[in-house]
Amino acid sequence: MLAVLATPLTRVERAVARVRGRFLTAKERKTLGALADRIIPPEPGVPGAKAFGVVDYVDRLLSAFDGQPIRLFAGGPFSGRNPYPDNKTGTPSHHRPRDSFKHFIAPTRLQELFWRGELFGTPSIPELAALDAQYGGPKTGLRDLYRQSLAKVDRVAESVKGAPFAKLSTPDQDTVLQMLDDGAFKPDPRRDGDTFIDTLIRHTLEGCFSAPEYGGNTHLHGWELVGLEGDSQPLGYSIFDQTTNAYVERAGHPMTTANPDEIGPGGTVVPKPLSADGTTVQHTIATLANTLSNR
DSSP states (O other): OHHHHHHHHHHHHHHHHHHTTOSSOHHHHHHHHHHHHHHSOOBTTBOOTTTTTHHHHHHHHHTTTSSSSOOSBOOOSOOSSSOOEETTTTEEOSOOOOOGGGSOBOOOHHHHHHHHHHHHOSTTOHHHHTTGGGGTSOOOOHHHHHHHHHHHHHHHHHHHHSSOGGGSOHHHHHHHHHHIIIIISOOBGGGTTBOHHHHHHHHHHHHHHSOGGGSOSGGGHHHHHHTOOOOOTTTOSEEEETTTTEEEEOTTSOSSSOOGGGBOGGGOBOOOOOOHHHHHHHHHHHHHHHHHHTO
């Protein structure tokens, strides 16, 4: 009875999501955000994965075909995050290119086929369904995988701890997540044996540290946290100077010597360490990557 009564509400939530250009409902986004924050948790003064934009990253991926252009491959060559070089002086100029990363380029026919199978599943695509037998069966699309799996996360959370996952305390969330990772989700042979949790971890890392045009890495906080500068072009690190007919290294980013903030007393090189939070995240990434490689 409850399931029947909930059906119209669920349809309304999905309709609202589509109007907003999203695939996930508000409830699904809350569950996904809470899960992401347990994979890369917030620390004092440092946001977690949810604040890095992981939910938007995943939602944009799942809805990549829901509008035009198809949002799979960001354009280029420049993002506008760095200026053009001034070759007359060998220094950075005051002019920046437009952000062409945000203009997504059309996939090829084969790329589109692959990603339609990846997102919608292979049974609905004749060209891919014809190959399913060779691969041991059909592939479930990421849209169905997320929709079904996020619902299961909440069912388990309510059954074990009495509330949806997003409303649980942090310790209870960790308990439920451990239970989910211990066998609640079956490995998918069409996804190299990955479970939903494996896929979630991969997408969480992508959402935190990919180019922000894909929806995550909000305000470049992900790159800042682990000490990445991101794309450097068109400025680069060596600028041609027409007055000397030679390349000049940028003072703050030399290529043949250590960076100025890494030179200690007497000219000794002292590599700049990651912050404590950056080190924690780096360790988390390495641990998760090792876990995935051993599955």
